[in-house]
Structures are given as C-alpha cells and as structure tokens.
Amino acid sequence: MIVLGIESSCDETSVSIINEEKILANLISSQDFHVNYGGVVPELSSRAHLQMVIPLLRKALSESNLTLKEIDIISATAGPGLIGALLVGLTFGKGLAYSLKKEFVPVNHIEGHIYSGFLMEEKPEFPYLCLVVSGGHTLLLLVKDFTTIYKLGSTIDDAAGEAFDKVSKMIGLGYPGGPKIQSEAERGNKNAIKFPIAQLKGKYDFSFSGVKTSVLRYLQQNYSDISNIPEDDIPDIAASFQYAVIKALSGKVEKAMKSNEIKSLSLVGGVAANRALRNSFEQLAKKYSNKLVIPDLQFCGDNAAMIAYRGCSLYKSGRRFQLSANAYPSLSQETFAKLVIPPAKRNK
Amino acid sequence: MFKKEIIVQTLAETAEAASEFANVIKKGSVITLTGNLGAGKTYFVKALCKKYNILNVSSPSFAIVNTYSGKEIVHHFDFYRIISVNELYDIGFEEYISDEEAVVFIEWAELFEEIIPKKRFQINIDFINDYKRKINIEERK
Secondary structure, three states, X not given: OEEEEEEOOOOOOEEEEEEOOEEEEEEEHHHHOOOOOOOOOOOOOHHHHHHHHHHXXXXXXXXXXXXXXXXXXXXXXXXXXXXXXXXXXXXXXXXXXXXXXXXXXXXXXXXXXHOHHHHOOOOOOOOEEEEEEOOOOEXXXXXXXXXXXXXXXXXXXXXXXXXXXXXXXXXXXXXXXXXXXXXXXXXXXXXXXXXXXXXXXXXXXXXXXXXXXXXXXXXXXXXXXXOOOOHHHHHHHHHHHHHHHHHHHHHHHHXXXXXXXXXXXXXXXXXXXXXXXXXXXXHHHHXXXXXXXXXXHHHOXXXXXXXXXXXXXXXXXXXXXXXXXXXXXXXXXXXXXOXXXXXXXXXX | OOEEEEEEOOHHHHHHHHHHHOOOOOOOOEEXXXXXXXXXXXXXXXXXXXXXXXXXXXXXXXXXXXXXXXOOEEEEEEOOOOOOHHHHHHOOHHHHHOOOOEEEEEEOHHHHHHHOOOOEEEEXXXXXXXXXXXXXXXXXX
C-alpha cells in the first residue's frame, strides 16, 4: 500500500511517500527546498507552504520512482496547527484525492509524532509509554494500540521546546534554541547552577515556565548587562538549564514507568533530537528493562513520513473519512481517551 | 473607562484578579498583555479562561495562536517569535481580531503595536520582586 503524506501545520512543509513501513521519500522544506533565506529563519507563511508543496511532491515522486496514479492513499495533517498553514496541505491533499479518486485520510499531527517510532526498524511494542516533546507540546501518554491513547499528563504552561528557545534567546544564542543550548551544554557543568523544577499537583504534569523565569532571575542577579553575558559563562548556564529540564522530563517518565505495565518506551518530537535527553531515556529503559524507540533525527522534527504512516495505520484499522474533513487549530480534549481504568501495577 | 491597579503576591491572588477581570470583558473584547518573560501573562490568561470552563490553556509562543472553546471562544496569541508583521497578516490575524464572537488575548502585543486595535484592554504585569507583581489594567479607546 503506497501512501502519500503531506504536513504543513506550522513552519515546515513536508511531503513523504511510504510503502507500508518502508520510506521511499521524506522531504522537508528547510532541508530539501533550496530557497535563499539569507541565513535567517524564514518567515512563517501559508504562502511559503503553497510555493513548496508542489515542487516537494514532484521531487518525492521522482525519488520514489512512482507516478501519482500509483499512490493508494493520500493523507495530510488536519490539526492542530495554524489554520492558514494547515489548510494549504489539507486542501491540496483533498483536491489530489478527489481528482485521482483515491482514499483521503486526515491525520492528527500529534498522533503522527506518537506513532513515529514505527518508522524505525526496531518498532515500539504495545502498550508503550510515549513522551512527546516539541516546541508546542509536552505530553506523556500511554499508547495501548493504534486506536487508543491514554493521556497521563501534559505541560500546564510552556512546552519543553519553548523553554529551550526562550532561554537560548535570553543568553544570546538565538533561535532555534535546542541545538544551540545542546552544543553549549556539552562544554559546561550541569551542576554549576541549581535551577528549580516545579512540583505539581498533577502526578504526570509538567511546568517549564518556572525554570525559564529562574534562569532570567539568575542572569539579572549575576550580570549588570544581561544582553552581554561573558562567553565563558554560557556553557554552565546552558548545561544547568538543560539538566533541569531533562530531570523534570525523565522524573515524570520514571514515575509513569513504575506504575504502568508497559513493553516499550518511546521519545518523540523535535526535542527528542537532544542528545542528553536521549541518553537519559537510554538509562531509564535499561533500568526497567524496557525496549526504547527514539526515531532518527529526520523523524523527530515535523515531517510527513509520520503523517503518511499514521494515515496508513488509520486506514488499516478500518477508519474511512470524507473529503469534507476540516482543519482544526487545537488539540481537543477528546483526542485522547480518558484514563478510566488504571492500568495494572507493575510488580517491581 | 475601566482602570485598575492590583498588587499580587501569590498565584492565587493573580487568579482572583484575572477572574474578577473576566466580568469586565465580553465577546469581541481584545486584551493585550505586556510584561517580561515569566511575569505571568500566560498564567493570567489561564486563570481567566477557567471562568469560561476552558482548562487547556497553555503558552502559544510556538503555535502563535491557540483557540479554545468553552463558555466563550478564545483566541490566545503570542507575538514573541514573530519576526515580521507580514507573518501576522499571513496567518489571518485580521480575521481573528475582528471575530465578534470571540475574546482575543495577545501576549507580547507591544512588538507589533501597529497591528493592534486601539480599542482594547491593556494589561501590564511588572515584577516588583520575586513574589510581588503589579498588575495594571487600562481600557483604551
């Protein structure tokens, strides 16, 4: 079964073609579409999605050695995201499906991330615990199968990736913050500064607004000009901040691992690219003898391969959709099944 | 013209101030929020939205805009990572802002003053010290 995936929920335009679990093409605008942005972060724009989607599709077809007619299913991200951006990919996908008389499958972007581990050779085994960490989301989920996902917790304020971006900007490293904080942190001492992590009422909830504020406080108290922090001090600040975030994430994950019967652990989303976070998950998986699945870097950030895969798994689960499917901006409360029956306790 | 200045020392006091302010605004209101990182802009919106039975408020810094629905529809903007005003036009800011059926909150609105309607409630949150914040609310026409 050949599936086309289209993703345009936020900054990236991406087009992918997969054959079941085999990836034939996965093109992402910031890497594969050579637009001269003059070295700056490109503007967020529906127009940019519009300009990129057709050239990316042509390139994906030629890389896969396929023609449009050979595609069986067309899937596109329907939400959550920016409506204007989503509509470009979704409408394009629907139009294509209508004209080619193919099945159309609208995909939830977050579900795309949740099942992105299946794009790897070593796949997650159900039930698995999944941490989705990106610029816009921080979610801890228990994934029962291809149709049932229980939400254990989420951020009550800022997403983990957002904290990286904001702190990066604060210490003069700029956007996007993840890779920049990571490379500074690798030269620094993570125990140099103690940045506090919020203790929350919700057992599995996260909060990253406090750590962001405490970094700002620290800078204001220790430097007369916070827009001009000595270069030598940056690695320790970056390492200590990164350590605080990772501790908060892995602390909640460990808590969930202790009280839920799971077969695997999966770390997905843009922040899953962070090496220190990946290491921390490797240790957790080892400690509780769980299989760990973290997608390759190309499947961590926003990409269409995960959309195509999710489209395929929905179709195989028997779900059928109308061409009237619309875009939606937010993750609705109903996306995840409520945790009604607590999963069995682990005997450990 | 509504005008108020409140000193708050705890999250609960901020929540109370936000909840009281909810009685002042209505469908079609635009509320801008300014204040440094960590001042509590998102928290103020979150606390206020509880009044509308909306419990899933989180920071829209990355998404640029979150839309929630409860007793009211709320568009929650954050201009923090916007580079150029064109991006706002492109994502349909004018449609959101003229939505008479929704309440619109905008964090970091001062970054693109030119696109903000004159008629609005302006909230400024200042740090006094680690625990104390001064919340200033002013209606503008």
